[in-house]
Amino acid sequence: MKLTELENYKNFKDLSIEELKNGYIKKEETGEYACIYCGESFEEGVIYPHGERLLTAEKAVSEHIWEEHGGAFHSLVNLDKQICGLSEIQKSMLYYLYEGNDNKDICDEMGISAATVRTHKFNLQKAKREAKILLALLETAEDETAGSQKRPLEIKKDIDQSNTSRFELNSLHPFFTQFKYK
Ligand SMILES: [Zn+2]
Numbered sequence: 001m002k003l004t005e006l007e008n009y010k011n012f013k014d015l016s017i018e019e020l021k022n023g024y025i026k027k028e029e030t031g032e033y034a035c036i037y038c039g040e041s042f043e044e045g046v047i048y049p050h051g052e053r054l055l056t057a058e059k060a061v062s063e064h065i066w067e068e069h070g071g072a073f074h075s076l077v078n079l080d081k082q083i084c085g086l087s088e089i090q091k092s093m094l095y096y097l098y099e100g101n102d103n104k105d106i107c108d109e110m111g112i113s114a115a116t117v118r119t120h121k122f123n124l125q126k127a128k129r130e131a132k133i134l135l136a137l138l139e140t141a142e143d144e145t146a147g148s149q150k151r152p153l154e155i156k157k158d159i160d161q162s163n164t165s166r167f168e169l170n171s172l173h174p175f176f177t178q179f180k181y182k
Contacts, residue, residue: 023072
């Protein structure tokens with residue numbers, strides 16, 4: 001998937017995680033379901049013949065994602081690096097996890113040690129945690145409706161000067177920092 005093919009979707013960053021996972025959006029104004037990769041859309045209320053079956057618009061767009069783009073997971077993981085930022089190693093690991101391979105399978109397939117597989121998995125979980133924190137911060141910072149609830153950040157100066165004497169850096173409760181591995 002090249003960046004140019006996504007030009008119609010300048011708001012790619014505004015898609016929800018659910019929409020990215022599905023590979024389609026529902027346009028509330030028109031009631032259409034549209035593929036986020038090529039824009040093909042399916043009208044709500046229309047029945048789409050598909051082989052022997054008759055599909056609703058939502059089932060039809062879902063089927064379209066499989067047939068034209070190899071499925072939502074495949075399309076997403078194969079986005080241009082400029083968009084998804086994933087390294088080749090990360091992509092491979094995601095594929096193996098998607099296919100339900102255990103650590104031993106991954107070792108054999110990639111020809112790497114069990115320790116390296118664990119490190120790659122750990123790094124993915126770390127990236128997930130960091131991505132979520134960034135998302136929460138950006139959504140709060142960009143939330144215009146929360147204007148009146150925002151308070152002046154006196155702590156900012158301290159962060160800028162790497163001076164944490166007045167406000168200690170927070171750490172999460174251990175419950176939130178324990179990762180489980182298969
Ligand atoms: Zn499409």
